[in-house]
Amino acid sequence: MTVREITRYLDSIAPPAYQESYDNSGLLVGNPDAEIKSVITCLDVTEEVIQEAIDKGAGMIVSHHPIIFGGLKRLTGKNYVERTVMMAIKNDIALYAIHTNLDNVEHGVNARLSERLGLKDTRILMPKGGMLRKLITFVPTKNVDEVLEALFAAGAGHVGAYDECSFRSEGVGTFRGDETTNPHVGEVGKRHSEDESRVEVILSFDKSSEVLSALKSAHPYEEVAWDMLKLENSLQTVGSGMVGELEEEMAASDFLAYLQNIVGGGVRYTQLIKDKVKRIAVCGGSGSFALGAAISAGADVFVTADFKYHQFFDADGQIVIADIGHFESEQFTIDLLYDAIREKFPNFATFKTAVNTNPILYL
Known part of the structure; x- marks a missing residue:
């Protein structure tokens, strides 16, 4: 198997053209024609994940977040990004990121989060125009x-x-x-x-x-x-976030407990303005930009991450914001990528990282 065969397939399920202008998805390190024996999927690439790839003999790492985001002017090992890239190059490990393009497809990050929450009748929350x-x-x-x-x-x-x-x-x-x-x-x-x-x-x-x-x-x-x-028509199958319905109405407090149990972390939330909730909007990762769309969609709760203190006021009695943390909101992407590669290449060795790359610890 070559690196190119993997990247060509991943590009087909989440075209790089769908990524946001600020993003850096795609093959970041490595020779596309290099032969590889196995691949590891992860959320973030760190030195520990590179070591894991070395130990498993994996010649490629497929991550959600790009390790190289704003560009590198030098490689001196002064920070974890430079050290990680140097380690990958030294050990002939290809690094491929599939970031906002995977966020923006209907079967991507938000679909997997919606699935884990048991949402039905889902649709893209903010379809892209142009x-x-x-x-x-x-x-x-x-x-x-x-x-x-x-x-x-x-x-x-x-x-x-x-x-x-x-x-x-x-x-x-x-x-x-x-x-x-x-x-x-x-x-x-x-x-x-x-x-x-x-x-x-x-x-x-x-x-x-x-x-x-x-x-x-x-x-x-x-x-x-x-x-x-x-x-300028919106493409309904491409865009940010997702909105859907719970199978049955739930008490708002019960939903928060249910949410916490699924994502495994703490939940920061705003005032519970309804006794019952049913319509849920989600946006994996930093999703404050989609709050208005969640309100317009009639969502009872908006599940996302990275809200700042003053942004919580924007709920304004119209919706419940449930901030579950960036890693927690996208953790299921590791399985998503693993499943996608395994389905396409069932006889190729594919691994999910065993490294918890979340830099945030909780008491």
């Missing part, structure tokens, strides 16, 4: 079906729970080729009129290159006319 594109092209009417097949196969045409979605309208196209051309129809040097269809399909922006390549391969013309438009 992620969609509309491709418009003009195809000889008799060739539309084969071109559409190619576009659909490349990933275009998905709208919510529907696929193979398109629109076409009929018209007449004209063109004239010079002496260097070899037109599919018509004659060189003469204007030709052809019955054509205007074809429109929706795609996510990360599929643009693949879809355009498929269009040009399937289209019969030498010169393919196309437009790619950026849409």
